Amino acid sequence: MINVAIDGPAGAGKSTVAKGAAAKLGFIYVDTGALYRAVGVYALRKGVDTKDAAGVSAVLPEISVELKFIDGVQHVFLNGEDVSEEIRTPDASMAASNVSAIPSVRSFLFDLQRDIASKNNCIMDGRDIGTVVLPDAQVKIFLTADPEERAMRRYKELIVKDSNVKYDDVLADLKARDYQDSHREIAPLKPADDSVVYNTTGHTLERSVDEVVDIIKEKTNG
Numbered sequence: 001m002i003n004v005a006i007d008g009p010a011g012a013g014k015s016t017v018a019k020g021a022a023a024k025l026g027f028i029y030v031d032t033g034a035l036y037r038a039v040g041v042y043a044l045r046k047g048v049d050t051k052d053a054a055g056v057s058a059v060l061p062e063i064s065v066e067l068k069f070i071d072g073v074q075h076v077f078l079n080g081e082d083v084s085e086e087i088r089t090p091d092a093s094m095a096a097s098n099v100s101a102i103p104s105v106r107s108f109l110f111d112l113q114r115d116i117a118s119k120n121n122c123i124m125d126g127r128d129i130g131t132v133v134l135p136d137a138q139v140k141i142f143l144t145a146d147p148e149e150r151a152m153r154r155y156k157e158l159i160v161k162d163s164n165v166k167y168d169d170v171l172a173d174l175k176a177r178d179y180q181d182s183h184r185e186i187a188p189l190k191p192a193d194d195s196v197v198y199n200t201t202g203h204t205l206e207r208s209v210d211e212v213v214d215i216i217k218e219k220t221n222g
């Protein structure tokens with residue numbers, strides 16, 4: 001199987017670019033952030049402090065997370081319920097970042113990610129795919145962009161759903177999440193030594209997709 005790892009900070013365009021590249025190559029696209037978001041949403045629903053490692057670990061046995069691909073689109077199921085929409089709120093983003101720093105949560109989600117990659121040609125995006133989950137991936141890309149541009153992209157997505165969203169809050173949340181994701185002890189966000197670092201600042205989506213497809217083809221002789 002051909003496995004492509006795309007890691008990078010929040011709002012770098014990983015999901016949009018990975019989705020576009022996967023469609024062009026006929027690979028499945030796997031968004032691993034959705035798994036951490038599902039665990040975060042469960043903890044929020046249960047009223048568990050998402051930074052409390054013991055509290056979150058205690059509810060993990062109650063959780064079943066599954067990914068299903070419906071018409072090629074990933075849906076995430078939490079105990080059988082499709083939570084693909086609910087996991088996209090700003091509260092779910094912060095909850096995901098919090099629970100993702102807990103080692104038991106990372107090991108809980110590890111096998112699921114490895115299993116999908118072993119059975120499919122896929123582009124998997126996250127924070128630790130090239131460094132921890134798929135260290136032998138044939139292609140590793142670290143996708144990034146300036147924080148202000150990343151916050152503006154995220155703001156434009158959120159404002160459609162909620163007219164009270166403020167750009168400054170989105171930027172502050174994004175910087176807090178980046179800091180937390182890159183400074184945690186376990187599987188911190190960082191480029192793998194053998195990754196191609198690609199900064200998409202100022203690039204259109206089409207250009208970013210084409211460049212990522214070129215990198216993948218070059219590395220896989222496709």
Ligand code: DC
Pocket residue numbers: 010011032033034036037093096097100101125126127128129177181
């Ligand atoms: O990619 P995302 O914004 O949906 O991810 C949500 C959070 O989940 C992110 O802040 C960090 C965490 N995460 C992680 O730790 N490892 C991954 N492979 C994917 C996401």
